[in-house]
Structures are given as structure tokens and as C-alpha cells.
Amino acid sequence: MCLAVPGRVMEIEERDGARMAVMDFGGVVKDVCLEYLPDLAVGEYAIVHVGFALQRLDEESARQTLELFAELGLLMEEFGDPWEAAAAAEAGGAGAEVER
Amino acid sequence: MKYLEEFRDPELARGLLEDIRAAVTRPWALMEVCGGQTHTIIRHGIDQLLPEGVELIHGPGCPVCVTPLEVIDKALEIAGRPGVIFCSFGDMLRVPGSDRDLFRVRGEGGDVRVVYSPLDALRIARENPDREVVFFGIGFETTAPPNAMTVHQARKQGIRNFSMLVSHVRVPPAIEAIMTSPDCRVQGFLAAGHVCSVMGVEEYPELAARHRVPIVVTGFEPLDILEGIRRTVRQLERGEHTVENAYERAVRPEGNPAARAMLEDVFEVTDRAWRGIGVIPGSGWRLSERYRAYDAEHRFEVSGITTRESALCRSGEVLQGLIKPHECEAFGTTCTPRNPLGATMVSTEGACAAYYLYRRLGTPAALEVTPVG
Numbered sequence: 001m002c003l004a005v006p007g008r009v010m011e012i013e014e015r016d017g018a019r020m021a022v023m024d025f026g027g028v029v030k031d032v033c034l035e036y037l038p039d040l041a042v043g044e045y046a047i048v049h050v051g052f053a054l055q056r057l058d059e060e061s062a063r064q065t066l067e068l069f070a071e072l073g074l075l076m077e078e079f080g081d082p083w084e085a086a087a088a089a090e091a092g093g094a095g096a097e098v099e100r
Numbered sequence: 101m102k103y104l105e106e107f108r109d110p111e112l113a114r115g116l117l118e119d120i121r122a123a124v125t126r127p128w129a130l131m132e133v134c135g136g137q138t139h140t141i142i143r144h145g146i147d148q149l150l151p152e153g154v155e156l157i158h159g160p161g162c163p164v165c166v167t168p169l170e171v172i173d174k175a176l177e178i179a180g181r182p183g184v185i186f187c188s189f190g191d192m193l194r195v196p197g198s199d200r201d202l203f204r205v206r207g208e209g210g211d212v213r214v215v216y217s218p219l220d221a222l223r224i225a226r227e228n229p230d231r232e233v234v235f236f237g238i239g240f241e242t243t244a245p246p247n248a249m250t251v252h253q254a255r256k257q258g259i260r261n262f263s264m265l266v267s268h269v270r271v272p273p274a275i276e277a278i279m280t281s282p283d284c285r286v287q288g289f290l291a292a293g294h295v296c297s298v299m300g301v302e303e304y305p306e307l308a309a310r311h312r313v314p315i316v317v318t319g320f321e322p323l324d325i326l327e328g329i330r331r332t333v334r335q336l337e338r339g340e341h342t343v344e345n346a347y348e349r350a351v352r353p354e355g356n357p358a359a360r361a362m363l364e365d366v367f368e369v370t371d372r373a374w375r376g377i378g379v380i381p382g383s384g385w386r387l388s389e390r391y392r393a394y395d396a397e398h399r400f401e402v403s404g405i406t407t408r409e410s411a412l413c414r415s416g417e418v419l420q421g422l423i424k425p426h427e428c429e430a431f432g433t434t435c436t437p438r439n440p441l442g443a444t445m446v447s448t449e450g451a452c453a454a455y456y457l458y459r460r461l462g463t464p465a466a467l468e469v470t471p472v473g
Contacts, residue, residue, distance in 0.1 A: 003136060003448075004242060004294045006104065018219075018253060033219060035249055036359045047297055047350050050189070050239075051217025052246040055297040055356055061349035062103045066112070069323060073115025 004049035006057050007032065009042050023048060107321030108144075116326040117149055120333055127153035128336050129285045130329060131278065131421055133271060134292035135162030135449025136320050142454040144322045154333065157285065157421035160274055161292055163239045164191050164447035165419060166374040169409055171267045172197040174402040175236050178265065179205045179212050181400070185228060187221035188236040190214040194437075194446045198408040218250035218264075225254070225262035234396045237264040242294045244268045244385060245359035248366035251387065251394050265396040266386055269372055271295050272303045273383035279311040283422055288332035290318040290325070293347040300355030304343040312341045319347040366391055375443060376416025415442035418451050425455040432456060 007023035012034065014020070019034040023046075030051070034040055037053045046053040106112070132138055138158045141147050147156045160166050176197045179186035186202070193203045193214065206212040211231075215221050218235055225233035237247040247264065254262045271292060278284055291304065296317045308315045314335035318328030327346045335341065345351055363385070372384025387395045396402075413435065414428040425431050425444070435441040437453055444450035 004297075016253070017256060030216070033217070033246070033249065036245060036356055036362075038358070047294065049242050049294065050246045051219055052249065054242065054245065054294070054359065055350050055352070058349045059103065062107075065327070065346075065349065066103060066106050066323075069109075069112040069116060069327070072119050073112055 004047045004054065006045050007048045007053075008045050009040055012040075012042060021053070023053075104321070107319075107323045109323065112323055113149075113326055116323065116330055117151075120154065120326070120330050121151040123330070123333050123337055124151050124154060125337060127155070128287050128333055129155045129157055130288045130290060130332050131157045131159045131286040132290040132318070132325070132328075133159040133161040133275070134290075134295070134320075135165070135447070135451065135454075136294070137161075137290060137292065137318065137325060138451050139449060139454045139458075140320055140322060140325055142451075142458045145458075146322060146325055150329065154329065156329075158418070158424075158451040159278070159289075159421060160374065160377060160419040161240065161271070162419075162444065162447050162449040162451070163243065163269060164195055165415065165443040165450050166269060166377065167192075167195070167238050167267050167443065168373040168375050169198060169407040170373070170405055171238075171265070173405045173407055174397065175265055176200060176202065176205055177402050177405065178234055178396060178400050179210045180208070181210075183231055185211045185213060185224055185231050185233045186236070187213050187215045187218075187224060187233060189216075189238075191446070191448045192236055192238070194440060195443045196410070196440055196446070198406075218247050219253070222250050222254055222257075222259065222262055225259050226257070229261060231261060232399070233262050234400075235262070235264045237266040237268065240269055240271055240292070240295050241299045241363075242292075242297070244363055244367065245298055245356070248359075248362045251366050251391050252362060254394060255391065263394050263396040263399045264387070266367075267372070268367065268385040269374065270369070270383050270385065271299075272307060273380050274374070275307055275315075277377070277380045277383070278420065279307075279313060281420065283420070286313070286421065288314045288336055289316070290328040290332065291315050291343075293317055293319045293324070293351060296345075296347070296351045296355065298355050298359050300353050300360075301343055301345060301351070302353070302355075308341050308343050314341050315343045317343070317345045317347050317351055319350065374419070376413075376419045410441045413442035415444040415450075415452065418444050425452040426459070428452070 007025045011022040023032045033052045045057040221235040316331045367385035368388040370386045373379045412430045417423045440446040444452040
């Protein structure tokens, strides 16, 4: 029951005095209450738990995280030890270059 | 959404694992608080991929598992009464009470219904005005706002034949209890991302500073878990203990203000007993005075219940991270998901269930990465 899953808004309507959406979860379609995210719009994504949208899902943040992960992998291959490299970069202040 | 698939990318996982390996100079014990994270870890074998010395301790973050036996027995008592429609999330059905479970109550003629959302229970109440509809309201800070909204809607819509058996629990007091336990081995926390998507991260800096323990807000995909571990280990190696948000795509610092406001309106903080652990001060929510009319404990006389816990079940130790599930003598023999002694075996988020499902049965890890260290 604790699972919260990302879904995409397909339609929005008022029902029984509450703001409700029809949302798509990778092919499974369910009714979702939008009372906690009233400005969520059609086409946007949100984390949904027990039929309630609880937080907007930020695609931009997701991409940035993945880029960081990719960069870590790349640094690993390039420099052998990204830990040392990151520490060196930090010690050298902003803009410091990682040395080979 | 393509990027959700990418959060399981073995190549990226390898990079993160290498980075963790390069950072570790001595053993560290980290606790993942949420049962959903425990399942990701065991399912993908993340604990076995980590460098030697980095240990994951499974926390008490499964609401089904920690619901006190007394509350389960109250639910069974109410569900068995004539005229009652008892609604619950599906994973409460097989949780053992003192002498039976909700599934058995249904077999004996009780009207027990599984709902997907608490609003479904409210709809059932609207459609059955001559019956008493009771919803079993358990869960952490992620589930409490939907349940709070449902009670609020019941009042707003004037639905009088609806009530809720409330046993909500809160994460920060549990972290406090774990850190102050004399047996505590935990040195860093992977905080439950979806709890924080509602509550934000405001409650954590003080906890982190006072117990000198890093707390990293972590998501639920394999790479999320590895990133949470990477950041926690990095802090520990540097002697730091701050709060970091590694789940920015779903967690804002302030959480969800509308949900928090509703929680404050409908519930009030109370002491709560956790199954297998005992009473943790301020660790629960109950309905506030304004909504007392919707409290099933007040509507139905269910006081004076005597409970009987299984003598064999060691789920309390599992929930506190003192033993791993397979270290219990009953694991996989007298205790299985079909015949569970304790809630940790039957809940979909229980640590025992995760070990039984993914490890004992040898389900291959979906994340095909070579172990390091």
C-alpha cells in the first residue's frame, strides 16, 4: 500500500465536490484526486498514492540526476578515481579542473 | 516516461558502485527507512553488490508491519459485526491478529472489502446509507493525507455512516527511537522519499545534527538507492552529518503544503505503540476533536480487547534492524507468506516477505551488475 507511482494526467473534472483526474499509469487508467495538487494540468506527471496525486514529478530534475550519474561513470573511465577527483576539485574551489 | 527506465541502467549503476567502493575506507551501517526501498534493495540484490563493510539495515518503514496487534484485533472485531462494511487496503487482509485475520472474517460472513483508495470507501458509504462503513486508516505520512481528505470529504458531504479506524504513524519519532536505542548500530539514514514528498525535509536537520547522523532523502529506483548510499557514505567518510535531498524530482523542501495543512486540521499527534517495538512518544496521529464523530473506536465499543502475540515471531527484532529475516528460526519453515506468524512476512513491504520472495526463491536480480570490493 505504500507504493506511490508516477502517472500522467489525461482529463480533469469536478466530481462530488472534489477535483478529480483520469490518469494513465503506463497503460493502466485510474481515477485520481487532485485536491492536493489543484494546479496540475493535463499532460503533466505526478507521484500518485492510494488514488491521490501528492507531488508533481519534475522531469528536468530527473534528467539532471541521470546526467550526474552518467558523468560519474565517465569520470571513472577517464580518471580512474572520481572520488579523489571530486575531492581535488572541491579543494581547488569552483571551476577547478580535474587533473589527469 | 523514458527516464524512469533509465533509473535501472546497469552501466550507470556500475559507475555509482565504483564511486562508493572508491570512497569506503571502513565499515558503515546504513538504514533504509522505507519498506518500498527494502524491496528494491533485495529484489535487485543491491545489498550484495555493495563493497564489503557497507551494510544495509532494514528499518521499520512498513505501516502494515508496525500496526499494533491491539488495533488489528479491533479491526477484526468491528469487521465481524452485522451491518458493517469494513474497507481496507488489500495488504491488511492476511495480517495475523491474535487468533484470525480479515480474510478469515470474510470467510465467516463478514462484509470485508478491498479498496484501492480511501475515497472508494466513502463512495461505498454513500451507496449504502443503511450500513455502517468503516475504513482501516493506517500508513505513514504518505498515506495519511489521502485518509485525512476522505474524513474531511465525509464531513463536507454530510455522510454519517462512515468512520475510520485510525492508526497512522510518523517517521521522525521512529528515527529518534532508533538512534536512542542502546542497541543502535545505524550510522546513516536513507530517508523515505515519498514521506518527504508530503512532509518536506524540515524535520530532519535537527535530528541529523543532534544524533550526528547523515540523512539522505532517497527515491525508490535502483539508481536512487545507490545514489542515496553514495551520498551517505561520502558524508560519513568526511565526518559530516547533514540532510541531503537525492530525490529532487519528487521532493520539494516544503513538501506539499496543502496536504500538510489538511493533516494538521484532521489529525493530532499522539503516542503510538508499534508492533514488535513498543510505544514511541509522539509517533502517531489520531483524529482531532473536530472529527471525533468519524472515529470508529468511538463509534464501536472495542475497548477491553486482550491480545496474544506469537511466541515464535521475531519480527520486532527485524523491524529494529537487530536481526535479518533469515536469522529467525521460523523463517521459511513455520512462517511463510501463506501462513505468516507476523506482519513482516505478509505485508507487501515487509522485510521478511522481501527475503522470502526474492532471495529464498532465487529470483534473479534484474540489475545485472558485477559486485565490487
